[in-house]
Amino acid sequence: MTQSSLTAAFIQGILGASSLVLGASLGVFWQQSKSFSAAVMAFGSGTLLSAIAFEITIPVYRESGFLPLLVGFIVGGSLFTGLTQYIDQKGGFLRKLASSRRYLLEHRQEQVSDILNRIAHIEVIQNLPARERQAIAPFLKPVSVQSGEVLCQEGTPGEYFYMIVEGEAEVLKNQKVVNTMGPGEVFGEMSLLTGEPRSATVIARTPMELYQLHQQHFNNVLTWSPHMAWALSRSLARRLQFSTDSRIAVEENLDRWRQQLIDRVELDLLITEDPTTLQGLVKRSAPLAIVIGTLIDNIPESAVIGMNAGEGHFGWSFLLAVFISNFPEALSSASGMKQAGAGKIQILGLWIGVMLLCGFCAIAGYFLQSNTPGLLVAIAQALSGGAILAMLASTMMPEAYELGGSSVVFSTILGFLLGFFISSSHI
Template structure:
């Protein structure tokens, strides 16, 4: 005979089983960005609906708004701080979003100043400090999105550009010529010769640039012989490079050309240290990854256990958990594989999480029968706050980063599906 405790165990495993499926699929398939974004956004939408109608609404009805508010705030605070602590202990590789957050906090603790950018530039680092300081005072910031045209072939020269962050492609007519990265300069030739632009430059990634208008460019060039020499060397290298790449093809994709962290402004660090990802992997710890993954899954498994019964296998919350766990495990397992973690270790990790989720669901069922109604409501609210913090800090930002504004539709559809199930649409 199946007991409610057994049902809680199997429902906990069922909700987490999509993690194992996602990890297994990641071993043989690399999902496209749009596919990953759509699934992640759909899962986010269903989970938001489940949080609203399966947790928040029920907690409010059984207790009051203050219990709901206190629980959600405590849950969000606990999740955020425990997640940060686990990242510090080596668990950051469990999710791409956690990995990016770890890198941002440890490799770019503060934005690089303009002087630091100039110091890291191969072209401008040889300038004396006085000349660099003078140049920095005259440069003005400029930001570009992928696809923005920075210089158009045939147009009059208007600015001299220095790239602080990002990558741009250079075209002659319809022919791709080269790619410019952080620390490089362009636009100087037309200002020197007073002739139209000789090439078109288009931003390939989000970019942060600094530029000089013609008047200030002439002033700096007159007062800085070292800058004039640096520009001359740059022009010579560029001419030689143009001859070398006449028969080369433009890279088909920026995936292998641009690091994952480029939109975050970390390109300088990656160019200076090509083994950063390997070093991050060395700092990671399988046990911390396991604990971190469990942390992400504990709140939902607890709620499943607290609401388990012999007839709840079609609940909206269980459905939402199953859907949301799949893309999370898919992207996480693929990221771990890229970082060098073996396929067997990845699969064992996720299978361990699935089994542990069943045990956590049993614990949730036991708490539901042992605690007062108010305490149970508060516990559910804490779990809901933790899940909402997880959505806000990982799934939704990652979905938007992968798919852009199009994820709005998948999120709406997921929410409507979760609402439909919550209101008995499948009943």
């Protein structure tokens, strides 16, 4: 072990992580395009796959056989997955789009479950398929009103559809009470369906708990949920029995509304992201947890760089793969930290700190390679390889495909071939 070898390991670790600072710097001042991020991540994924195959898997197999690979890859993948899940729960989810997406879906699922429990007795919800109920729930806004408050005013434009969870309301037409509604019933859909002013006034008879659906979301729900459209038609038909309209006119209107709804039905139920929810999740993210999560992502890579430095050759393929893969991660993470309110100096300072820590991780990898029996070194290298594969499978590759679609295939292939070309010089 020499001072020059330690210095080389540290410099190589710094070099591999230097793209974190570069990506963070651009993320603070520039809003990157999705296609650019997708191409870089896909290319980096390809080079990392090549590096894992030729810089880790083949050397470990030649030196120690298959068992260290099996143990190391399984343990490394498990450790990486467990640690990153913990960090995400502590606010580090914003460091990558894929982890942000997972956290958003989990957070939304908790909200959806609570809403579904509260509206289970609503007449138009009871017979909906589970998938349609879950698609509707995120758009429902809870509303509390006191006795005597006006919920709908006869003759005014309609903007909301209501579901009654608790309490009672009176329906007035021409200032006369024509009906009373209670838990499980709905109102306000007629005006939204026809585009005409409210046909009656609805006043809270007691304190009430309701869920409110805006007209824009109401239209989307009917597009996604044919069962909801039929349920509203039946509910509307029953309510119109209390009105003075002609029964023939009612039936003609119902047929027309049903046909319009059927014509608009789409088979795919797409859940759009609510900007308000996303802003709330950004505020809940923790810059320190983001950095710790990124460091966990880079510890296996830096350790392998240090181990390679100790073997007497400069791992260009692996360094290139690490450099490219770190860039888009820091780019998107810095943008998210900026949205969360972190200052530019704070963001850049944190990423410079991560880069330096990666250098020390490379030194640790060099020490491990120099002072540990060959079998344990092989297991450590395989453990790092498993962690890197877990990172690729859970974040980089899904995120690249989500941003760029099938076009990322060619970037991944090019990255893999470049990694192979560089690695082949010392295979």
